Amino acid sequence: xxxxxxxxxxxxxxxxxxxxxxxxxxxxxxxxxxxxxxxxxxxxxxxxxxxxxxxxxxxxxxxxxxxxxxxxxxxxxxxxxxxxxxxxxxxxxxxxxxxxxxxxxxxxxxxxxxxxxxxxxxxxxxxxxxxxxxxxxxxxxxxxxxxxxxxxxxxxxxxxxxxxxxxxxxxxxxxxxxxxxxxxxxxxxxxxxxxxxxxxxxxxxxxxxxxxxxxxxxxxxxxxxxxxxxxxxxxxxxxxxxxxxxxxxxxxxxxxxxxxxxxxxxxxxxxxxxxxxxxxxxxxxxxxxxxxxxxxxxxxxxxxxxxxxxxxxxxxxxxxxxxxxxxxxxxxxxxxxxxxxxxxxxxxxxxxxxxxxxxxxxxxxxxxxxxxxxxxxxxxxxxxxxxxxxxxxxxxxxxxxxxxxxxxxxxxxxxxxxxxxxxxxxxxxxxxxxxxxxxxxxxxxxxxxxxxxxxxxxxxxxxxxxxxxxxxxxxxxxxxxxxxxxxxxxxxxxxxxxxxxxxxxxxxxxxxxxxxxxxxxxxxxxxxxxxxxxxxxxxxxxxxxxxxxxxxxx
Amino acid sequence: xxxxxxxxxxxxxxxxxxxxxxxxxxxxxxxxxxxxxxxxxxxxxxxxxxxxxxxxxxxxxxxxxxxxxxxxxxx
Numbered sequence: 001x002x003x004x005x006x007x008x009x010x011x012x013x014x015x016x017x018x019x020x021x022x023x024x025x026x027x028x029x030x031x032x033x034x035x036x037x038x039x040x041x042x043x044x045x046x047x048x049x050x051x052x053x054x055x056x057x058x059x060x061x062x063x064x065x066x067x068x069x070x071x072x073x074x075x076x077x078x079x080x081x082x083x084x085x086x087x088x089x090x091x092x093x094x095x096x097x098x099x100x101x102x103x104x105x106x107x108x109x110x111x112x113x114x115x116x117x118x119x120x121x122x123x124x125x126x127x128x129x130x131x132x133x134x135x136x137x138x139x140x141x142x143x144x145x146x147x148x149x150x151x152x153x154x155x156x157x158x159x160x161x162x163x164x165x166x167x168x169x170x171x172x173x174x175x176x177x178x179x180x181x182x183x184x185x186x187x188x189x190x191x192x193x194x195x196x197x198x199x200x201x202x203x204x205x206x207x208x209x210x211x212x213x214x215x216x217x218x219x220x221x222x223x224x225x226x227x228x229x230x231x232x233x234x235x236x237x238x239x240x241x242x243x244x245x246x247x248x249x250x251x252x253x254x255x256x257x258x259x260x261x262x263x264x265x266x267x268x269x270x271x272x273x274x275x276x277x278x279x280x281x282x283x284x285x286x287x288x289x290x291x292x293x294x295x296x297x298x299x300x301x302x303x304x305x306x307x308x309x310x311x312x313x314x315x316x317x318x319x320x321x322x323x324x325x326x327x328x329x330x331x332x333x334x335x336x337x338x339x340x341x342x343x344x345x346x347x348x349x350x351x352x353x354x355x356x357x358x359x360x361x362x363x364x365x366x367x368x369x370x371x372x373x374x375x376x377x378x379x380x381x382x383x384x385x386x387x388x389x390x391x392x393x394x395x396x397x398x399x400x401x402x403x404x405x406x407x408x409x410x411x412x413x414x415x416x417x418x419x420x421x422x423x424x425x426x427x428x429x430x431x432x433x434x435x436x437x438x439x440x441x442x443x444x445x446x447x448x449x450x451x452x453x454x455x456x457x458x459x460x461x462x463x464x465x466x467x468x469x470x471x472x473x474x475x476x477x478x479x480x481x482x483x484x485x486x487x488x489x490x491x492x493x494x495x496x497x498x499x500x501x502x503x504x505x506x507x508x509x510x511x512x513x514x515x516x517x518x519x520x521x522x523x524x525x526x527x528x529x530x531x532x533x534x535x536x537x538x539x540x541x542x543x544x545x546x547x548x549x550x551x552x553x554x
Numbered sequence: 555x556x557x558x559x560x561x562x563x564x565x566x567x568x569x570x571x572x573x574x575x576x577x578x579x580x581x582x583x584x585x586x587x588x589x590x591x592x593x594x595x596x597x598x599x600x601x602x603x604x605x606x607x608x609x610x611x612x613x614x615x616x617x618x619x620x621x622x623x624x625x626x627x628x629x
Contacts, residue, residue, distance in 0.1 A: 012592050173611045175595050182599070 001027055001195065004055035006034045006042055009063040009178040017181075017188035018059070025196060037066075043093040051100050057195060058097060058106045061187075063178040064135065065167070068117065071131050079129040087141035094145075094152045103430055105198065107191055108146070109157035111139045150429050155194065159186050160349040190351075197354045200414055200425060203332065204306050206248065206353075207297055209315035210259040210266055210288075214238060214245075214278065216340065220265055230275025237340040242277035244344055249282050252362025253353055254304060254369060256285040258296045258313070263288040284369035293320055294327035303376075304369060305480040307417065307516065312352055316340070357411040357428070361455050371452040372481060385484075389550035392449040394485060396551045398494045401435035401442040401459070408456045409444055412477050417516040419483070421476040421509070421523060439464050441471070441498055443491060447482055447551070457482045460491055462499065462507070470506030470538065471499055476523070483519075489547035492527045496544045504541065511535040557605070557627045562620065565604055569596045579621030601627075 003018065005011050015033045022029035032053040034042045039060065042050040050058070071082055078085075094106055117131045118124070124132035146154045159166065164186045171177040179187075196202075211218045215238050216228030228235040229242070249255045255278070259266050266288035270280045280286065285303050287296045293315070301308055308330035315321050321333045337346050375392070382388045401409055410428040417423070426434070434440050445458040458478040464471045478487060499507060509524045511517075513535065521535075528544065529537035559577050567575050570588040583589040589597075602608055605627055613626050 013595075016592075170609065170611045170614065171595060171598070174614050175591065177595060180599070181596060 001025070001029045001057070001199070002032070002053060002055045003029065003057045003059060003195070004032045004034065004050045004053055005059045005061070006039045006050065007061040007063070008037045008039060008066045009061075010036060010176060011061065013177070013179070013181045013184045014059070014061065014188055017185040018191060021188055021192045025192075025199070027199065040089075040093065043096050046100060055101065055104050057198070058101075058104050059191060060106055060108050062108075062111070064111050065172070065178045067111070067135070067138075068131060071134060076129065079134065082134045083137035083141055086138045087145055090142060090152075091145050091149060094149050098149075098151045098429070102151075102433065103427065104151065105427065106152050107155055107194055108142070108152060109155045109187060109190070110142055111135060111157075150427075153194070155187075155190050157187060157190070159183065160345075163349070193351060193354045194356075197356045198414070198425070200417060200423075201309065202355060203253070203312050203353055204310040204415075205254040205256060205284075205300075205304060206245070206312045206314060207256045207258045207300060207331075208245070209293075209313075209317070209320065210257060210261065210269075212316040212340070213314055213336075213343075214242060215269065215276075219269060220261055224268060224273055227269060227273070229269070229273065229277075232275075234340060235275065237343070239275065239277060241340070241344050244347075246277055246282055248353060249366055250363045251353075251355075251358070252365050254284045254306075254365055255282055256300045256304070257283050257287060258293055258300060259288045260290055260293070261288045281370075282366060284366045292323065292327075294324050297324060297328060297331060303372070305418075305483070314343075314347075356414050357407060359407040359411055361408065364455070368452065368454065368481065374451050375449075386550070389486065392451070392485075392550070394447060394449045394551040395554050396445050396447045396487070396490060397554050398443055398445050398491065401431060401444055403432075403435075405444055405456055406431045406435070409459050412456070412459055412479065413475065416477045416479065417514070418480050418519045419478040420514075420517050421473065421520050422512045423514050423517060424475050426475075434461055439466065440474075441495070441502070443494055443498075445487060445491060447485070447487060454479070454482055458487050458491060460495060462495060464499070464502065464504060468503060468505070470508045471504050473507065473509035473524075476509075476520070480519075486547075486549040486551055488523065488527060489549040490551045490553070492544075493546050493549070496539075496541050500541050506541060507539045508532070509537045509539075511537075557624060559620065559624070561627075562601070562624065565597065565600050569593060569600050577620050579619065579624065581620045582618065 005015050011033055015031055019031050032050065032055065034050055042048045071079065074082055097104060097106055120127050120130050120132065124130035127133055142154060146152045164182050165180050166183045167178065168180045171180065208214055216234050217226055219227050229238045245255060267280065267286065269276050270278065285300045287300060289296065297311065297313060301311060308328050312332045312334065313324050314334065314336060316336060324331060325333045332352065334347065334350060336343055378391065379388050382391060406428050410426050410431045413424065413426040435442055441462040441464060443460040444456055447454040447457050459475065460473065461475040462471045463474045509529060511521055511524065513521065524537040525531065527547065529539040532538045559579065563577055566577060567573050570586065570593055572588060575586060583594065598609065598614060607627065609626065617623055
């Protein structure tokens with residue numbers, strides 16, 4: 001990971017905090033800091049040190065205080081256009097970065113620290129030529145810019161109320177230090193969260209306790225009329241909390257329940273309590289019994305096929321939290337505040353669910369896991385694997401990457417850790433480039449069966465050589481939800497067919513091991529490729545015998 | 555109670571990450587390896603935190619040596 005830092009203030013403290021935090025990322029990190037206040041030169045000049053450094057991430061931090069000084073130096077007649085000129089400049093520079101290092105992401109802490117000058121007081125918000133007006137406008141324009149500029153990612157640079165002192169005015173004067181070291185360390189923490197997420201490590205599931213976590217009281221003792229949610233007692237706190245959880249679910253975070261209760265008792269509020277926000281439809285996996293929560297969370301993990309480090313466990317009971325922490329150290333177990341009114345602000349401030357991408361079908365994940373349950377039940381009722389696969393009645397379409405699938409494919413490359421042959425991470429912009437590259441053959445698979453639609457679940461990128469020599473598998477990824485469905489066989493047949501149509505005679509592939517992808521160590525030999533050195537395989541395409549698959553092509 | 559060099563020393567050693575540092579009242583930044591302008595800021599933050607004080611712009615500007623810091627703390 002190569003990180004370049006640029007700013008219009010002394011950024012050494014930000015760099016030091018970032019470097020210190022990077023020690024725990026488990027990957028080598030190199031940091032390059034541009035000279036003081038050289039953003040424009042560094043990003044405009046193709047031969048700049050920043051570009052020579054070939055950054056993966058560009059941290060570009062502008063001090064609002066420095067901006068205000070620039071505003072005061074602007075002739076009054078030009079002040080009404082100040083915000084637009086500023087946003088234009090950021091957009092132009094970001095575009096230069098996109099041309100020069102297409103794969104780099106710009107992380108830009110936004111201008112939320114307004115440093116209002118009260119030259120007009122509150123009335124300034126009615127005066128388009130005032131600083132108050134222009135700084136607020138610049139912030140909005142940057143938001144609009146980031147929504148369309150693909151390599152520009154804004155960060156919310158405002159810390160939670162009272163969390164940390166942003167500016168020490170003595171240090172501003174003495175050392176020209178616009179932000180306190182403590183604030184810059186907080187900001188480095190935000191950058192850390194984003195950068196680690198870009199590397200593919202983020203949370204996908206939240207496991208919820210019920211009594212005194214999702215509602216006040218104990219359903220087994222207090223009954224439906226006694227639990228506090230909605231109007232009763234402190235129910236408002238739980239209602240707010242549930243609404244937020246439902247939003248997480250709609251965004252694509254999987255909600256699961258793990259409760260010490262009789263299952264029927266535990267389900268009742270979800271079915272019949274008039275003021276419950278969360279309903280059974282919102283819960284992907286519901287486990288209520290009297291066994292250890294650590295065991296139950298392990299079972300939930302197995303069903304979802306995700307890593308323990310992708311799970312967050314929320315429980316009001318410190319003893320339960322401790323047990324889960326001890327047995328499942330990779331599961332994140334936040335120390336919830338004692339007062340339920342504090343659950344929500346605490347979790348919001350902790351920002352546990354950072355993401356590097358979003359696609360519209362994320363919210364369907366819960367439904368997909370519910371369908372998966374029904375499939376698992378079917379698989380228990382049939383004994384023969386072939387019979388099971390046949391009974392699923394699977395259909396798939398295999399196409400080159402299409403524009404409407406770009407986000408989802410990028411997301412697959414970023415999220416998939418297990419079924420991922422070479423673990424190359426791509427941004428949406430990268431995927432677009434690969435799709436348009438005549439030297440690449442791309443394959444994406446949409447799968448459905450009698451229980452529902454899986455959506456886009458697998459992608460393959462093959463790089464061809466201009467001389468017609470053996471093509472190489474760059475990427476082979478698949479969602480673990482469709483393991484053992486013979487999707488790989490279908491894809492291999494497709495790859496071979498398309499390469500042969502191009503007149504290519506051979507295919508080479510390699511397995512790049514990571515701590516998480518042992519699952520695909522034998523993928524290529526399993527598909528008929530011959531060993532060619534350690535973890536390397538080759539296939540003569542004229543020798544390929546179409547592999548057996550239970551999926552019909554549409 | 556009057557603060558002495560011994561109260562400041564642990565802060566210097568901690569911030570500059572060097573247990574070999576020694577200080578006297580006449581020590582200036584140039585005498586101590588690693589005491590650059592950046593670490594100076596960390597020192598000010600650490601001293602303010604440890605002694606629960608807030609220095610003014612004038613105070614910090616008038617520091618020439620460790621003794622100046624001490625006399626400010628002991629005012």
